[in-house]
Amino acid sequence: MSYVKYKVPDDLRNALKNALQTISEARDSKIRKGMNEVTKSIERSSAKLVVMAEDVTPPEILFHVPLLCEEKKIAYGYLATRKELGNAVRINVSASSIAVESPGTGNDSVLEDIIKKLNTIKK
Numbered sequence: 001m002s003y004v005k006y007k008v009p010d011d012l013r014n015a016l017k018n019a020l021q022t023i024s025e026a027r028d029s030k031i032r033k034g035m036n037e038v039t040k041s042i043e044r045s046s047a048k049l050v051v052m053a054e055d056v057t058p059p060e061i062l063f064h065v066p067l068l069c070e071e072k073k074i075a076y077g078y079l080a081t082r083k084e085l086g087n088a089v090r091i092n093v094s095a096s097s098i099a100v101e102s103p104g105t106g107n108d109s110v111l112e113d114i115i116k117k118l119n120t121i122k123k
Contacts, residue, residue, distance in 0.1 A: 003062045004054055006122055008078050016051065016077055019114040020088040026104025031089050035061055038099040042068045047099035049075050049115055053082040056096045065097060075115040 008016070023029045032041045041047040042065070050069050056062050069076040079085045082094030089098050103111040 003052070003056075003059055003066055004078055005066050008118075008121065012077075012117055012121060013079060015117065016079065016114055017084070017088045019110050020051065020098070020100075021090070022110050023100055023103045023107050024089045026107050028102065029100070029104030029107065030102040032099040032101060033089065033091060033095050033097075035065070035096050038065065038097045039068070041099040041101055042072055042074060045072050045074075046101045047072075047074050048103070048111060049077075049100040049118075050097065051077050051079060051085060051088075051100075052097040053080070053085045053095065054078050055081050062097060075118045077114075077118045 024031055032038055032047070038047070038050060042050065050065060052062055052065060066076055079088065082096055085098060086093050086095040089095065100111065
């Protein structure tokens with residue numbers, strides 16, 4: 001059993017990466033990085049979007065994240081590798097998961113668009 005609840009198509013994966021890059025470039029955006037920070041952000045209901053890497057080992061460390069997201073009605077998605085996720089949010093290290101708390105000025109539509117796409121894929 002895995003924490004990956006659904007397959008993200010390649011075109012949506014690229015759109016997700018582009019959206020994360022756009023959001024991370026905004027000065028006033030707020031992105032939490034790492035499993036502990038992401039878990040706290042979800043529990044406080046301050047996360048708007050959660051993205052996890054599919055190659056996390058051991059997978060048990062992220063097992064609770066999709067369940068918490070569904071409970072709090074927070075959109076979530078997946079990227080293939082931790083390195084890819086780290087690069088998407090402009091950090092020089094790999095990341096197991098990230099949570100977008102604030103998309104920054106002018107990026108609300110980018111965030112809403114990617115959340116809509118993820119929610120339609122999930123169903």
